[in-house]
Amino acid sequence: MNILQQLIDAQPSGATLWLGEEGLGPEIEGPIVIHRPITIEGAGAILWAGSGPVLQVDCGGRVVLRNMSIECTGASLSGPDALAIAVARGEVCLENVHVTGELHGIPETAVWRCPSAVWIRARAAETVTFRINAPADCLVSWDIEGVGQGSREMSAGQRWDASLTVSEEAVPRSLIRGTIRIVSRSSNWQATIPVRGWVRQSVDRGGDGGVGGEPNKRWLLIFLGGILVALAIAGVAWRLCLPPMLTLLPLEYDLKEMHYQSGHGEIKVDLDLSACWERGSARDLQIVGEGDYSIHDLRTGSKEIYHGSFASTGSLERTQNRVSFTIANIQRLQFERWSIEGALTLKPSDPNVVLAADRVKFRGQILPTE
Amino acid sequence: MTQEVCGPLRLPLYLMVDVSASMAGAAIEAIRVALDDMLQRLRINKAAKTVHLAVITFSSAAMQTIPLSSVMALKSLHDLGLDDLEPSGSSSFGDALKLLKESLTYELKSVGQPDGDGRPLIVVFTDGDVTDNWTMYADALKDVSLSIIFWSDEARQNRQKVFRDLMDERIANVHYETFQRIGEVQAKIMAAANHLTRKGHVMDYPQTY
Numbered sequence: 001m002n003i004l005q006q007l008i009d010a011q012p013s014g015a016t017l018w019l020g021e022e023g024l025g026p027e028i029e030g031p032i033v034i035h036r037p038i039t040i041e042g043a044g045a046i047l048w049a050g051s052g053p054v055l056q057v058d059c060g061g062r063v064v065l066r067n068m069s070i071e072c073t074g075a076s077l078s079g080p081d082a083l084a085i086a087v088a089r090g091e092v093c094l095e096n097v098h099v100t101g102e103l104h105g106i107p108e109t110a111v112w113r114c115p116s117a118v119w120i121r122a123r124a125a126e127t128v129t130f131r132i133n134a135p136a137d138c139l140v141s142w143d144i145e146g147v148g149q150g151s152r153e154m155s156a157g158q159r160w161d162a163s164l165t166v167s168e169e170a171v172p173r174s175l176i177r178g179t180i181r182i183v184s185r186s187s188n189w190q191a192t193i194p195v196r197g198w199v200r201q202s203v204d205r206g207g208d209g210g211v212g213g214e215p216n217k218r219w220l221l222i223f224l225g226g227i228l229v230a231l232a233i234a235g236v237a238w239r240l241c242l243p244p245m246l247t248l249l250p251l252e253y254d255l256k257e258m259h260y261q262s263g264h265g266e267i268k269v270d271l272d273l274s275a276c277w278e279r280g281s282a283r284d285l286q287i288v289g290e291g292d293y294s295i296h297d298l299r300t301g302s303k304e305i306y307h308g309s310f311a312s313t314g315s316l317e318r319t320q321n322r323v324s325f326t327i328a329n330i331q332r333l334q335f336e337r338w339s340i341e342g343a344l345t346l347k348p349s350d351p352n353v354v355l356a357a358d359r360v361k362f363r364g365q366i367l368p369t370e
Numbered sequence: 371m372t373q374e375v376c377g378p379l380r381l382p383l384y385l386m387v388d389v390s391a392s393m394a395g396a397a398i399e400a401i402r403v404a405l406d407d408m409l410q411r412l413r414i415n416k417a418a419k420t421v422h423l424a425v426i427t428f429s430s431a432a433m434q435t436i437p438l439s440s441v442m443a444l445k446s447l448h449d450l451g452l453d454d455l456e457p458s459g460s461s462s463f464g465d466a467l468k469l470l471k472e473s474l475t476y477e478l479k480s481v482g483q484p485d486g487d488g489r490p491l492i493v494v495f496t497d498g499d500v501t502d503n504w505t506m507y508a509d510a511l512k513d514v515s516l517s518i519i520f521w522s523d524e525a526r527q528n529r530q531k532v533f534r535d536l537m538d539e540r541i542a543n544v545h546y547e548t549f550q551r552i553g554e555v556q557a558k559i560m561a562a563a564n565h566l567t568r569k570g571h572v573m574d575y576p577q578t579y
Contacts (some may be wrong), residue, residue, distance in 0.1 A: 048460045177435075
């Protein structure tokens with residue numbers, strides 16, 4: 001039994017397990033099975049296994065997975081072996097979870113499949129088509145060198161025959177590379193599919209086999225998304241009830257006087273965003289903050305003690321317009337004369353919320369916990 | 371990167387760089403320094419004009435950052451597509467080998483023939499903490515010459531040993547170095563480039579390469 005499984009089994013119901021505090025490293029080998037309703041705060045950790053399910057939930061309550069990646073790393077797998085998350089029993093709430101592999105039993109998706117990679121070999125100005133079957137209400141976006149950028153909203157069960165055209169200026173034998181990103185709209189999970197290939201010459205036979213290989217005759221590669229029909233009705237109804245969207249105004253924030261409470265290896269960054277709102281928030285939002293920070297010793301001027309990065313989810317409440325993020329897994333917080341500064345990027349849980357300002361600077365003195 | 375490079379007497383050098391989360395910090399910084407140093411040393415050596423470089427990074431997925439390009443056309447880490455490395459994700463070495471195989475197939479011509487490309491040299495920078503089943507892809511690359519530069523770490527030595535054992539079973543021409551001895555790898559690349567330039571022939575440089 002692996003160490004993470006032992007830690008999970010030792011948690012009482014309702015507990016929160018902070019992976020960043022357990023010394024497991026950033027890449028944690030699974031698989032694991034969760035039998036109790038607990039919260040796992042991943043702090044950016046990657047839970048992986050060569051075959052799935054990487055994480056299986058079988059309990060009577062609610063399991064929350066937050067700020068982590070769950071990756072089924074076995075290529076060419078299918079069926080249960082390809083599952084990143086499988087819910088046999090219970091409810092799973094995903095918050096800022098990046099998934100590689102298939103999902104089974106997540107409320108909105110039923111089953112979700114996506115390829116591990118998309119290959120494109122096409123000539124300049126040639127159009128490549130592929131089909132996406134949306135597993136849930138989602139935003140599909142792509143950023144592919146040699147092709148371009150774009151995005152499209154899709155509803156659960158919708159089918160879209162996408163056409164991407166290689167740039168007319170693309171140089172033969174140059175690289176096509178980028179990603180297709182699929183972000184669920186109503187729960188906070190996402191998948192990224194790498195796109196790679198080459199721009200073909202007008203008469204292009206590729207190489208001659210290189211090292212012991214055969215010429216590759218594929219003219220285009222088709223991306224087949226998962227063939228699924230999600231639980232769309234509830235999601236659509238929920239979408240229809242949405243209030244007007246919100247806009248953040250300033251381009252950049254510098255919250256010079258912010259102070260932070262420290263203790264137990266974490267710092268709460270409490271941001272007052274009330275001045276950001278163009279108009280009052282109509283509902284609460286989850287906002288993911290990702291950023292970098294550095295800690296300085298005030299006694300020795302601005303000497304940097306150390307620096308790092310963080311990803312945390314905060315709740316932006318309608319009545320307060322404040323949002324808190326947690327920078328976790330900070331060691332050696334015993335000194336009082338330390339300051340912290342950094343910047344974070346805000347990503348609202350609702351992709352329809354337009355952020356005119358998504359970059360916030362913060363700076364302040366670290367205060368010890370009372 | 372969009373430069374197109376072709377021509378006779380190419381010595382293909384494929385750099386495979388592990389940018390998974392476990393490489394964050396000192397390991398990735400050491401790679402930056404090593405690659406920048408390697409690039410600058412190659413650029414000032416006339417014999418290295420035959421060297422053509424491609425870079426494949428791998429974390430949760432592999433991605434080729436530049437096509438096979440003359441080292442003389444590459445000035446900095448930016449040109450290698452490595453100036454903004456941010457380690458994250460798992461370590462899909464198998465995906466990188468799969469991409470390498472595709473690249474070798476597509477980018478090289480008439481390997482070993484008088485007017486063709488030299489036998490490719492592959493240099494891998496990793497901590498050995500691999501998270502996918504890569505062995506099946508290594509089986510398809512038996513003929514390559516592989517150098518693996520390990521980021522030394524006590525905690526990873528057991529995994530590195532497993533990695534080496536599995537690799538040794540599959541690829542005959544493989545050797546291992548640490549970052550402290552990366553100069554050895556640079557010297558061997560230069561030896562192969564010198565041999566290629568001097569002989570004008572691509573297959574008779576030492577079998578260690």
